[in-house]
Amino acid sequence: MPPRSSYHHGDLRRALTEAALALVGERGPKGFSLSEVARRAGVSAAAPYRHFTDKAALLARVAQLGFEQLGATLAAAPDRGSGRDRLVDMSRRYVRWALEHPDFYLVMFGAEVKRPEHVELVRASEAALEVLLAAIEDARVGGELVIDDPTRLAGSLWSVVHGTATLAIGGELQQSGVVTPAEDLAALTITILVGGGTPAPGVRSR
């Protein structure tokens, strides 16, 4: 970061956010420090407090951007013939995105961040989940699903992809001898959960 020309930065809020994104990517949610972010933005350690109430608020901003990206990734799932197939596809996208942005993902679900005063974060995470709920609703009107309560199915589905993603990010799956790629594992689980559909390899009809 070159020394800036004027005393005032101009767009420090954006600069801090970008530095934070980069730092999270390099060092993970652990090892993330507000001082280091300020250093990279070329300002003193106290400067960020003009733009974010505290460290958690900056991380909340990072998490918010993450949910927006994730939501957009899910929403981009093309319309398939079957509503169930689209749900499976969205699950793949969810897990793939999480594995491509592991530190991002950990910040999004880290304990540091989820506080009610981070309104925009809450909104972004609700919007991402809304994408999932809409897809479930679509599949439901087709009468294709086994679980009939949509919120309940959403919870179930979300648990599957979140669990698969976090275990894969932590390396727990691999360490336990699961060789199936996380994305395939999630797709397999979701396929069964939404009631059959195209049988994936490793599933046999009974």
Next chain:
Amino acid sequence: MPPRSSYHHGDLRRALTEAALALVGERGPKGFSLSEVARRAGVSAAAPYRHFTDKAALLARVAQLGFEQLGATLAAAPDRGSGRDRLVDMSRRYVRWALEHPDFYLVMFGAEVKRPEHVELVRASEAALEVLLAAIEDARVGGELVIDDPTRLAGSLWSVVHGTATLAIGGELQQSGVVTPAEDLAALTITILVGGGTPAPGVRSR
């Protein structure tokens, strides 16, 4: 913690572990500090380093105890008529234990802790998973399962319970309007995953 009589503590390793357990319970994995643990054990901040190589090693010890407790809880699932029903019961136990010991659980799966040099932790976590694998094997010889590869089913099952537990601990499920208790949600998901069994409320046969 009363000041001890002798200069040497006697069983500082145990005392530190217990103080750590209490502190994690009170303040969560965040807000956990080695200095505070030492203070509670009545020793200087440097003393722990005679017994644990660093902070992560103490947390690894905590995590190890957690996996042992969790594994024992799973293993205590009674033998039911059907192998599938036992798997559902074990899922309930898993989620229930996690919700009863949320901070414990977060330490166990926190990024700080999982390093290969923590041999006893790795062993304990493998042993806990082994309980699950054995139950799957039992159900499998009965020919009851939809997914035929046991490791894959283990990964799938574990993802469900881990995902449900962590989302519930984080409050994400409740915040998203899922009113079903996490334990029931996991049981429902697992019931479908292992191929029917007793239909729970909210599931209709198709």
Next chain:
DNA sequence: ACCTGAACACCGTTCAAGT
């Protein structure tokens, strides 16, 4: 209005010195 510099209370970790 925005940023700096100094300050405070707190970490994790190391190491010589004490018992």
Next chain:
DNA sequence: ACCTGAACACCGTTCAAGT
């Protein structure tokens, strides 16, 4: 062998003072 005290480099956060 085990523990202390002092030290170091680092945090997050606050606040008076500068531009």
